[in-house]
Amino acid sequence: MILLLPVTLALLFGTVILVLIFHQFFLVKHHEPKGLPSGTMGLPFVGETFGFFTPHKSFSIGNFLQEHRSRYGEVFKSYLLGSPTIVSCDLELSRFVLQNEGKLFQSCYPKSVSDILGKYSLMIVTGDLHKKYRNIEVGLINKFKCTPDSLSNIDKLCVSLMKSWRGNPLVLLSKEAKQFSFNLMLMNLFDMKPGEPLGLQLLEDFHTFMKGFVSIPINLPWTPYAKAMKARTRISSTLKQVLKDRENRKDVEVLNGPAKVDPSDDNLLKEHLRDVLFAGYETTSGLLSLLVYFLAQSPQALQNLKDEHRALRRKKKEWEPLNWEDYKQMEFTIMVINETLRCGNLVKFVHREAINDVDFKGYHIPAGWKVLPILSAVHLDPSLHENPSEFNPWRWSEPATSKKVIPFGGGSRLCPGWELAKLEAAFFLHHLVLNYRWTMKEDDYPMLYPYMEFPRGLLISLEAETSEF
Numbered sequence: 001m002i003l004l005l006p007v008t009l010a011l012l013f014g015t016v017i018l019v020l021i022f023h024q025f026f027l028v029k030h031h032e033p034k035g036l037p038s039g040t041m042g043l044p045f046v047g048e049t050f051g052f053f054t055p056h057k058s059f060s061i062g063n064f065l066q067e068h069r070s071r072y073g074e075v076f077k078s079y080l081l082g083s084p085t086i087v088s089c090d091l092e093l094s095r096f097v098l099q100n101e102g103k104l105f106q107s108c109y110p111k112s113v114s115d116i117l118g119k120y121s122l123m124i125v126t127g128d129l130h131k132k133y134r135n136i137e138v139g140l141i142n143k144f145k146c147t148p149d150s151l152s153n154i155d156k157l158c159v160s161l162m163k164s165w166r167g168n169p170l171v172l173l174s175k176e177a178k179q180f181s182f183n184l185m186l187m188n189l190f191d192m193k194p195g196e197p198l199g200l201q202l203l204e205d206f207h208t209f210m211k212g213f214v215s216i217p218i219n220l221p222w223t224p225y226a227k228a229m230k231a232r233t234r235i236s237s238t239l240k241q242v243l244k245d246r247e248n249r250k251d252v253e254v255l256n257g258p259a260k261v262d263p264s265d266d267n268l269l270k271e272h273l274r275d276v277l278f279a280g281y282e283t284t285s286g287l288l289s290l291l292v293y294f295l296a297q298s299p300q301a302l303q304n305l306k307d308e309h310r311a312l313r314r315k316k317k318e319w320e321p322l323n324w325e326d327y328k329q330m331e332f333t334i335m336v337i338n339e340t341l342r343c344g345n346l347v348k349f350v351h352r353e354a355i356n357d358v359d360f361k362g363y364h365i366p367a368g369w370k371v372l373p374i375l376s377a378v379h380l381d382p383s384l385h386e387n388p389s390e391f392n393p394w395r396w397s398e399p400a401t402s403k404k405v406i407p408f409g410g411g412s413r414l415c416p417g418w419e420l421a422k423l424e425a426a427f428f429l430h431h432l433v434l435n436y437r438w439t440m441k442e443d444d445y446p447m448l449y450p451y452m453e454f455p456r457g458l459l460i461s462l463e464a465e466t467s468e469f
């Protein structure tokens with residue numbers, strides 16, 4: 001009896017190995033279409049998923065892409081997250097994929113992502129539904145930046161953030177930036193003031209939600225994934241409460257605005273609001289943290305920035321809030337933001353699948369295969385950008401630079417929040433550089449997990465800026 005156990009285990013183990021070999025050689029390899037880019041499908045079932053998802057610094061492409069690119073070229077095949085995949089580090093192919101959304105390719109996020117975001121999330125829906133929902137969400141987002149009132153609210157929130165740091169020599173910047181950008185979203189979407197109890201509840205649930213979004217999708221009570229699914233339900237019910245409060249205050253207009261969402265369709269409206277919150281919150285806060293990080297190491301850029309904002313301040317009344325015209329004058333600031341997006345790589349790649357067989361630049365992409373345009377690989381491509389890992393805002397005085405980056409994706413899914421994110425970052429920088437000087441307290445750097453995060457939270461020491469305008 002005792003002897004039977006090892007024999008059974010050995011048989012079981014042997015069978016598993018045989019099944020894996022069969023899968024790899026007969027199902028995967030022998031059914032591969034002809035003319036694919038070179039590459040390897042890696043281990044049975046998991047393919048190269050672990051290598052691809054190994055974290056690395058965000059201003060590098062990481063060992064996996066580095067090795068694959070030098071071995072197979074800019075475009076290669078692989079097996080990732082359970083699907084045969086074409087990985088594109090090539091600007092032209094990636095742009096072609098993004099611009100042919102709905103025709104040759106379509107958005108195709110893994111099931112774990114759609115489980116968490118919900119099946120009505122803009123990133124998940126395709127075709128006509130995508131067009132319809134995009135109009136609604138673009139309407140919600142444009143309301144943030146199109147009215148002088150909302151710009152002045154953004155400015156006020158920046159001022160109060162700077163005040164809250166007074167007498168605080170040490171600040172954990174990424175935490176502060178997250179709270180700040182969440183408050184911005186709540187203020188813009190729901191007219192909520194920082195510190196309102198429902199807002200705090202939402203922030204807490206969003207933390208849990210985001211952790212689950214980037215975790216391994218195992219649905220057991222203690223896993224971040226399961227906790228995120230629960231947080232999502234709580235977020236929905238808090239949003240319901242928020243909507244009810246706003247309705248009682250008779251200002252549904254705040255939510256409805258130009259987007260024309262039927263207020264009676266509460267559920268759908270909640271989905272859109274949560275979606276915009278999700279898409280805008282950590283991306284904006286990530287951008288703010290990256291700006292602080294890169295500027296701490298680039299004294300010349302910081303000095304130029306201070307000069308630009310001091311000149312702008314001299315033209316305004318003492319505490320007059322910033323407006324759209326001021327934003328349009330912040331030329332060097334925009335160069336700094338663009339360079340930060342290029343080096344910081346907030347979104348490493350996007351998920352697509354081929355609807356039809358596609359042949360482009362000699363690469364064959366079979367229908368049904370996944371395609372991953374790697375945005376960061378384009379940004380750090382030495383054939384497109386000189387010394388790509390160097391933070392150099394001045395490269396943006398060359399107009400062609402903007403044609404060689406895709407931080408906000410492209411085509412019909414181009415990020416609808418791109419300008420709002422830049423505007424908020426510009427307002428934040430204005431107040432930051434006029435009020436403070438800062439240095440990094442710890443050796444920290446942005447990592448891609450693949451979401452961007454500072455492992456130590458970006459601890460900085462602050463000193464009040466004493467120089468006169």
Ligand code: HEM
Nearest residue numbers: 122123279280283287346347350407408409413415417421
């Ligand atoms: C620096 C900040 C940001 C970056 C780098 C960024 C990047 C991106 C990228 C790459 C996509 C395309 C995803 C894809 O093609 O699958 C996207 C989509 C999207 N972004 Fe942003 N984003 C930022 C800020 C924002 C903000 C502030 C908002 C809203 C307030 C927002 C809302 C959205 C939405 C709703 C989508 C989905 C669009 C669609 O599928 O049609 N983003 N973003």
